[in-house]
Structures are given as structure tokens and as C-alpha cells.
Amino acid sequence: MHPTNRTLIDLDALACLFRHGVATVTELLHLGLSSALLHLRCSHGGPWQNLLPGILLLSGSPPTRAQRVQAALRYAGPNTLLTGLDALHLHGIRTVPATGPVHVLIPHRRQVEAPPQLRVTRTRDMPNPVLRNDFLTVPPARAALDAALHLAPPAQRAVLAETIRAGTDPTELHPRGSPALKAALSDLPPGPTEAIAMAGLPTPRWHISLRTPDDRPLGTADAWWNTLGLAWQFRTPPRPDHLAAAGIVVLRTTPNQPPASTAAQLRRAAAHATTRPRPDVILG
Structure with missing residues (x-):
């Protein structure tokens, strides 16, 4: 009798090996499970389920998105x-x-x-x-x-x-x-890139999370000019102003503001940002 690794597999814990508990039939067969066992576990009322042909969810719960x-x-x-x-x-x-x-x-x-x-x-x-x-x-x-x-x-x-x-x-x-x-x-309506072009500013980085050097979260900049230390928030909901407290110049505008008005505010904010050292913040 030739032993296999099937008896060594904890089937109830197998989902932990696969991201989101999603595995291919091929992967499970390579682990030593049999086709008959996969069919049994995916049958009505079984602990696993078929999501797509050849793709199994190693859980009986309704699949998440x-x-x-x-x-x-x-x-x-x-x-x-x-x-x-x-x-x-x-x-x-x-x-x-x-x-x-x-x-x-x-x-x-x-x-x-x-x-x-x-x-x-x-x-x-x-x-x-x-x-x-x-x-x-x-x-x-x-x-x-x-x-x-x-x-x-x-x-x-x-x-x-x-x-x-x-x-x-x-x-x-x-x-x-x-x-x-x-x-x-x-x-x-035009988007934020039109206002940026009108203001004569370079392309920013989008949707950047900012932190202190000791890894304390400060908030999110919808647009971020790293060399200036300038944050523009045009869609992020207002929150406690940790960004400004850290020395970041923060411009907040409403989504439906005319591009020319927004561009003028961006120019003023960028000019102000050049008058002080870049704040000590990190991205991510």
C-alpha cells in the first residue's frame, strides 16, 4: 500500500492556503485530493462550492465580491x-x-x-x-x-x-x-486637470496618503505636489486638519467650482508653499 499525502491535509483549514479561499481544481489535485472528493465537497450542502468552471471557493458561505x-x-x-x-x-x-x-x-x-x-x-x-x-x-x-x-x-x-x-x-x-x-x-464638466493646467503647475500625484516619519497617519491628498508639500483636496470629506498641523499647505475646493477660480487658488497655494521648507512627511 502506497501512502499519499491526502490523510495529512486538514480540509477545513485548506482555505488559508489560497487567497480569498479561492483555488483551482488543478491546484487541489496537485495537493493530492481526488476528483471524487472535490465533487463530494462541492455537492449540494457541501462545505465548498463552484464559482466558475474549474474554480472553487473553499467555503460554504455566500461568496463576497x-x-x-x-x-x-x-x-x-x-x-x-x-x-x-x-x-x-x-x-x-x-x-x-x-x-x-x-x-x-x-x-x-x-x-x-x-x-x-x-x-x-x-x-x-x-x-x-x-x-x-x-x-x-x-x-x-x-x-x-x-x-x-x-x-x-x-x-x-x-x-x-x-x-x-x-x-x-x-x-x-x-x-x-x-x-x-x-x-x-x-x-x-471639466475635471481637476484643467485647473492644474490653467494654474501652470506640473502633474501631481493622485490620492496620496500622508504620514509622519513615526508612521502616524495625517490624511489623504486628492492631489499632491511632493516638492512643494502642497495638498489639494477636492473630493476627500473634511476631517480634523492634521495635514495643516504638520506644516502642509492644504487647498480645499468644491467639485463644481469653475476651473479658472480653482486655478487661481492653486497658484496662490503653490506660491505660499514655496515660502517655507517642505514639511517632514512621508507618503504611503
């Missing part, structure tokens, strides 16, 4: 990027709830059969990935366009407007072959 996203990325294969509403939520743009199929972007040469829980877009021009909460996503502009293609007009406008307010340059939004999206974009 993060687990559905993890399953979609594992199913679609290497070099897959998350796009659409789920990617927008990870970028902090949550105007529309992330429901329905998980939307992924894959290289054009790959063929993936999409079950109802998954939406697959193939492209010859894969964008550079952006890591958000340990998920590889497309940049916000691509995520917004992919999401908007599958939304009703009011939700389209809301998603695109919030993406621009969050710091995406409107010129990055290129709705190829979609007259409806072109019309929606033409009706939107």
Missing part, C-alpha cells in the same frame, strides 16, 4: 486585468455599485469562454497594470469606459463625471466606436 473577483482573475488566466465597476471601486470611484458580472480584460490572442458571472473583453493594447488592494487592475480611465459601455445613460454620466473629478484627465477618455459615450462625455 472580492472572492468573485479573485475567481474571475484565476479563471481568465495570466496577464488578466480587472476592469469595469470592480476596478473603479478599487480606485475609490464608487458612484455605481459593483454588481453583475465581473469584467476582465485579456490579451487579444487568448480565447476565454465567459459564463454568465463573467464579462470578458479582449484587446490588442493591454494597458499597464495598476495594483489596487492586491488586484491587478486597468487604470481608472479604461475602467470607466469599460463600465460605462454596459450602463444606462444616467449611470454612464455619473461614472464618467466621478472619474474625472477623481483626477483622470478627460483627454484620456477615448470612447472608441460609441456615440452614446461621446455624447455623455461632451456634457460633463
Whole structure:
């Protein structure tokens, strides 16, 4: 009799080995589990469940959205990027709830059969990935366009407007072959990048968390000019002013302010920031 490693595996603790408790059938078979055991544990009332073909959730609880996203990325294969509403939520743009199929972007040469829980877009021009909460996503502009293609007009406008307010340059939004999206974009107010250009300032870093050297959190800058120590908040809710107390010049504006007015405020804030040493703060 040849012993196997099956008797050494604590099946109830197996989920801890896999991110979000999501594993492929192949991975489990390589651990020594049998196909019959996997089928038994995923049967009705069993402790595990099928999320997508060949992708299991090692839990009997209803899957979370993060687990559905993890399953979609594992199913679609290497070099897959998350796009659409789920990617927008990870970028902090949550105007529309992330429901329905998980939307992924894959290289054009790959063929993936999409079950109802998954939406697959193939492209010859894969964008550079952006890591958000340990998920590889497309940049916000691509995520917004992919999401908007599958939304009703009011939700389209809301998603695109919030993406621009969050710091995406409107010129990055290129709705190829979609007259409806072109019309929606033409009706939107300008974003923060227009005010920055009018103020003559360089491109900032977006959505930066700031801390003291001893790792005490100070707050978030929607736009941050590191050499100046200048923070602009145009969407972050007002909070206790730890940023200013740390010596950071903080400009707060409302989202619907005219770009010319905002640009003038940015110029004044930048000029003020040059009159004192950069504060001792760190990013992250």
C-alpha cells in the first residue's frame, strides 16, 4: 500500500492556503485530493462550492465580491486585468455599485469562454497594470469606459463625471466606436486637470496618503505636489486638519467650482508653499 499525502491535509483549514479561499481544481489535485472528493465537497450542502468552471471557493458561505473577483482573475488566466465597476471601486470611484458580472480584460490572442458571472473583453493594447488592494487592475480611465459601455445613460454620466473629478484627465477618455459615450462625455464638466493646467503647475500625484516619519497617519491628498508639500483636496470629506498641523499647505475646493477660480487658488497655494521648507512627511 502506497501512502499519499491526502490523510495529512486538514480540509477545513485548506482555505488559508489560497487567497480569498479561492483555488483551482488543478491546484487541489496537485495537493493530492481526488476528483471524487472535490465533487463530494462541492455537492449540494457541501462545505465548498463552484464559482466558475474549474474554480472553487473553499467555503460554504455566500461568496463576497472580492472572492468573485479573485475567481474571475484565476479563471481568465495570466496577464488578466480587472476592469469595469470592480476596478473603479478599487480606485475609490464608487458612484455605481459593483454588481453583475465581473469584467476582465485579456490579451487579444487568448480565447476565454465567459459564463454568465463573467464579462470578458479582449484587446490588442493591454494597458499597464495598476495594483489596487492586491488586484491587478486597468487604470481608472479604461475602467470607466469599460463600465460605462454596459450602463444606462444616467449611470454612464455619473461614472464618467466621478472619474474625472477623481483626477483622470478627460483627454484620456477615448470612447472608441460609441456615440452614446461621446455624447455623455461632451456634457460633463471639466475635471481637476484643467485647473492644474490653467494654474501652470506640473502633474501631481493622485490620492496620496500622508504620514509622519513615526508612521502616524495625517490624511489623504486628492492631489499632491511632493516638492512643494502642497495638498489639494477636492473630493476627500473634511476631517480634523492634521495635514495643516504638520506644516502642509492644504487647498480645499468644491467639485463644481469653475476651473479658472480653482486655478487661481492653486497658484496662490503653490506660491505660499514655496515660502517655507517642505514639511517632514512621508507618503504611503
